[in-house]
Amino acid sequence: MNAPTKIGVFALGLVAAFGAAVGIGSAVGPIGAAGAASEHDAAPDGHSDTDASSGDVGGQGADSFPGGLMVSEQGYTLAVSQDDLPAGEAVSVGFRVLGPDGEPITEYDETHDKDLHLIVVRRDLSGFQHVHPELSDDGTWNTDVALTAGEWRMFADFAPAGHGDAIILGADVSVAGGYQPQTLPPAAATDDVDGYVVTLDGELIPGRESELTLSVSRDGQPVTDLQPYLAAYGHLVVLRDGDLAYLHVHPAGQPDDGVTEPGPGITFYATVPSVGEYRLFLDFQHDGVVRTAEFTALAEGGHGG
DSSP states (O other): OOHHHHHHHHHHHHHHHHHHHHHHHHHHOSTTOOOSOOTTSBOTTSOBOOOGGGOOSSSOOTTSOOBSSOSEETTEEEEESOSEEOOEEEEEEEEEEEOTTSSBOOOBOOBTTBSEEEEEEETTSOSOEEEOOEEOTTSEEEEEEEEOSEEEEEEEEEOBTTTOSOEEEEEEEEEOSOOOOOOOOOOOSEEEETTEEEEEEOOOOTTSOEEEEEEEEETTEEOOOOBOSSSSSOEEEEEETTTOOEEEEOBSSOTTSSSOOSSSEEEEEEOOSSSEEEEEEEEEEETTEEEEEEEEEEEOSTTOO
């Protein structure tokens, strides 16, 4: 083979290799790529979808990147005012969400009646709190939370104005004092909270959509008059033990759709990304009070990675 021919063959080989690489990249997508569905939008089949950053809790593949593991994503950054806090029942917490230009975000698209949802939980998955801070004119969010000694994780769940999809960012804060870690409670199908019994029916299967129904009763009678809370009859946050990967799901149906009943059962559709233990936190409202039921669930089998 003469020199010009060799050069031509080599060039064709480079083109073919480059084309294959582009094809693979298009099929797989970038690391941590966002999916198309928004966490706070209902899917056409009535199931509730999560936002792209949280992994898909409504049908997206388990290979998507779970939410809450990064402090910065898609150009947005969670900037906590103080990463070491005192212990106390009402500790002031401040933070800002910085946009791609490095400036604090001051305009948000409302999701479930709020501009931003803040989840605070200790790294041993105790002390769960779901609160809604107040936004100052300078873009600083402030709220009070109850903190005990240990390492805590803060999750900011929000949708920047005009961005389209919700984003979930996470940051750690330390609380000084004698830390006594709690063992993860064993998996159980029921939880008692303030005289209410909440029963979990369904199982988590990695990589597949799992139907979970949480039913509320009191004094042995089903509760059939649950009250809407943040435009839903229930909110479910799922956290993976170990790295606290965050999955924020919502129930199938809405209170005003003419179909969804106000209890006793609240149905969710969730897809967890891997085998392991997960902690489930259900917020529900009855008699004007919001309560939180907590469960440990084991995901095993399936095709999760």
